[in-house]
Amino acid sequence: xxxxxxxxxxxxxxxxxxxxxxxxxxxxxxxxEQEGALTLAGASSVTxxxxxxxxTMTPEQLATLLRSTPVDxxxxxxxxxxxxxxxxxxxxxxxxxxxxxxETAFSGELHANYTNRYYDTYDAGGNFVLSSPKWSADVxxxxxxxxxxxxxxxxxxxxxxxxxxxxxxxxxxxxEGWSHQLRAAAEYAPKQRGRVSAAYTASFSxxxxxxxxxxxxxxxxLSQKSSDRSLHNLxxxxxxxxxxxxxxxxxxxxxxxxxxxxxxxxxxxxxxxDVGSGQRIDRLNLTAD
Numbered sequence: 137x138x139x140x141x142x143x144x145x146x147x148x149x150x151x152x153x154x155x156x157x158x159x160x161x162x163x164x165x166x167x168x169e170q171e172g173a174l175t176l177a178g179a180s181s182v183t184x185x186x187x188x189x190x191x192t193m194t195p196e197q198l199a200t201l202l203r204s205t206p207v208d209x210x211x212x213x214x215x216x217x218x219x220x221x222x223x224x225x226x227x228x229x230x231x232x233x234x235x236x237x238x239e240t241a242f243s244g245e246l247h248a249n250y251t252n253r254y255y256d257t258y259d260a261g262g263n264f265v266l267s268s269p270k271w272s273a274d275v276x277x278x279x280x281x282x283x284x285x286x287x288x289x290x291x292x293x294x295x296x297x298x299x300x301x302x303x304x305x306x307x308x309x310x311x312e313g314w315s316h317q318l319r320a321a322a323e324y325a326p327k328q329r330g331r332v333s334a335a336y337t338a339s340f341s342x343x344x345x346x347x348x349x350x351x352x353x354x355x356x357x358l359s360q361k362s363s364d365r366s367l368h369n370l371x372x373x374x375x376x377x378x379x380x381x382x383x384x385x386x387x388x389x390x391x392x393x394x395x396x397x398x399x400x401x402x403x404x405x406x407x408x409x410d411v412g413s414g415q416r417i418d419r420l421n422l423t424a425d
Contacts, residue, residue: 179228313344
């Protein structure tokens with residue numbers, strides 16, 4: 137229909153061991169999961185949208201929300217290899233249309249993970265969805281604490297002007313810090329009276345530290361780096377009963393960084409310097425369809 141393939145996920149997955157909407161999407165013809173992301177055969181990439189509108193959630197947050205959504209809450213899935221302009225998406229898209237709730241319902245999910253690869257890494261979070269005939273709201277939050285280690289040993293034999301040079305370099309690098317992901321959204325949609333929605337999305341990694349120590353035949357170095365990254369997005373949308381669609385999207389991004397590098401050379405000399413850098417973005421988009 138108009139370059140769009142519509143699928144009833146309930147019928148498509150009937151009799152199959154499918155527990156949620158995300159798993160149901162992987163049963164669509166041409167759709168599969170690769171490295172934790174959905175792909176569509178014949179398309180270089182695919183964007184998943186909800187109820188005809190691009191989501192302010194990250195792909196990870198959207199996947200978490202779909203995994204906590206029962207299949208019977210999905211009215212249909214629309215597969216488009218070239219999304220129409222009103223979807224504000226370039227290229228292929230999968231539009232997940234959720235059913236209007238006829239009664240008040242609540243669902244949620246909590247998760248926690250722990251891994252150890254030389255250092256401990258752990259994360260925890262949850263998402264909650266409240267829906268009613270007129271209102272719907274959802275909150276998703278996750279926090280992670282990680283510390284990673286990377287090391288390598290280098291040995292190189294170079295011959296220059298008949299003399300062989302044995303060059304060795306060993307380096308240990310660590311990176312550690314917290315990361316937080318938050319999304320809160322609400323929508324009011326009375327029948328035959330349009331729709332208004334608001335969504336706030338945040339991602340921040342305060343006090344992330346990196347350390348690199350290197351020793352070698354000709355130079356030894358110490359590098360320290362710290363950053364404080366934050367991203368905030370606010371999206372407002374209004375759709376009238378006669379089809380007018382107005383949208384406002386504001387994004388603020390800030391990432392200040394401080395670095396220090398110290399070098400000690402084989403001839404006894406040394407250098408040290410500090411570097412301050414960063415990026416700041418404020419962007420406002422207004423749309424009308």
